[in-house]
Amino acid sequence: EPEVTQTPSHQVTQMGQEVILRCVPISNHLYFYWYRQILGQKVEFLVSFYNNEISEKSEIFDDQFSVERPDGSNFTLKIRSTKLEDSAMYFCASSREINTDTQYFGPGTRLTVL
Amino acid sequence: AQSVTQLDSHVSVSEGTPVLLRCNYSSSYSPSLFWYVQHPNKGLQLLLKYTSAATLVKGINGFEAEFKKSETSFHLTKPSAHMSDAAEYFCVVSDPYNAGNMLTFGGGTRLMVKP
Numbered sequence: 001e002p003e004v005t006q007t008p009s010h011q012v013t014q015m016g017q018e019v020i021l022r023c024v025p026i027s028n029h030l031y032f033y034w035y036r037q038i039l040g041q042k043v044e045f046l047v048s049f050y051n052n053e054i055s056e057k058s059e060i061f062d063d064q065f066s067v068e069r070p071d072g073s074n075f076t077l078k079i080r081s082t083k084l085e086d087s088a089m090y091f092c093a094s095s096r097e098i099n100t101d102t103q104y105f106g107p108g109t110r111l112t113v114l
Numbered sequence: 115a116q117s118v119t120q121l122d123s124h125v126s127v128s129e130g131t132p133v134l135l136r137c138n139y140s141s142s143y144s145p146s147l148f149w150y151v152q153h154p155n156k157g158l159q160l161l162l163k164y165t166s167a168a169t170l171v172k173g174i175n176g177f178e179a180e181f182k183k184s185e186t187s188f189h190l191t192k193p194s195a196h197m198s199d200a201a202e203y204f205c206v207v208s209d210p211y212n213a214g215n216m217l218t219f220g221g222g223t224r225l226m227v228k229p
Contacts, residue, residue, distance in 0.1 A: 004157065031215065042221050043158075043204065048214035056214020091158065098215045105150070105158035 002026040004106035006092050012112045013082055021077045021109045023092030032075045033093040033103060034067065036060070043091065049075065050098070082113045116141040116207050118220035126226040133177075133192040135223045137205030140186065147188045148206040148217070149179055158204065164188065175199070200227045 005024045013019050025032050034046040048055040049067050066078045075094075079086055089110050093103040121136040139145060149161040162173025169181045175198075179190045188205060205220040 033215075033217075035217070035219075043217075043219040045216040045218070048216065056216055058216070093158075095215065101215075102148075102160050102163060103215070103217060104160070107155065107157040 002104075004092055004094055004104050006090075006106035006109050008109060009107065010110045010112070012114065015084060015113055016081050019079050019082055019111065021079075021090050021092075021111070023075045023077070023094075023106055024073050025075055025092070025094030026096075026104055027073070029094035029096050029104070031055075031095045031098050031101075032067075032069070033095075034077045035091045035093065035105075036088040037091070037108075038085075038088040046077070055098075079111075082111075084113050087111055087113045116145060116209055116218050118205050118207050118218055120203075120205050120220035120223050122223050123221065124224045124226065126228060127195045128228045129197055130194050133190070133195045133199065133225065135190040135203050135205075135225065137179075137188045137190065137220055138186055139188060139205070139207045141207055141209060143209055146208040147179075147181060148208070149173065149177070149188075149190050150204045150206055152202045152204065152222075154201075161190070161203075195225075195227045197227050197229065200225055 007022045032049045037043045045058050047057040047061045064080045068076050089108045091108045092106045095101045095103045117140045119138045147164040150158040162171045164171045164181045172178045177192045202222045207218050
């Protein structure tokens with residue numbers, strides 16, 4: 001069964017450094033998403049992406065964040081200058097269609113900012 | 115705006131006894147509703163989804179949920195718990211008119227199953 005994969009599983013970085021989290025969505029999916037979960041808090045939507053454009057973004061997704069689909073398989077989330085409060089589990093998801101279609105999630109990348 | 119409240123952060127049951135995980139939602143529209151499960155070090159796996167068809171939805175591993183519009187609830191049940199059901203469960207709502215298909219998550223319920 002196809003799966004969404006994410007690398008790395010755990011990333012440790014120093015405050016102020018740039019990080020790139022990588023995701024490989026399911027191959028025939030067209031819609032891609034990032035969510036995050038700060039320890040002890042709810043899973044929160046960050047951004048959705050379709051046809052090489054952001055479809056929607058939350059208030060969390062400020063100018064420090066960017067997403068890209070650099071090739072036909074990868075989907076990346078970049079944080080330009082990490083802050084302590086960016087420490088969280090970041091989940092990538094993909095769906096074949098939009099509007100009620102199921103989103104399939106990866107296992108997550110745990111980002112620790114020191 | 116939509117929101118989801120999972121009424122119990124932790125639920126503990128004995129193996130072989132019924133499971134009830136409670137979820138209430140708030141949405142301006144007729145929402146789509148989902149239950150996802152997360153086992154340790156695994157991704158979020160879809161258990162079941164409701165999209166305005168039958169109000170009783172059957173999912174994987176013997177789970178089912180009933181959509182009750184009058185109560186704005188979408189509780190998850192299973193007749194008999196198994197040790198492998200121990201995990202975190204998330205109730206999720208989606209606004210079908212939302213262009214970005216944003217999912218809104220509840221706080222999660224950790225299910226513990228005692229032998």
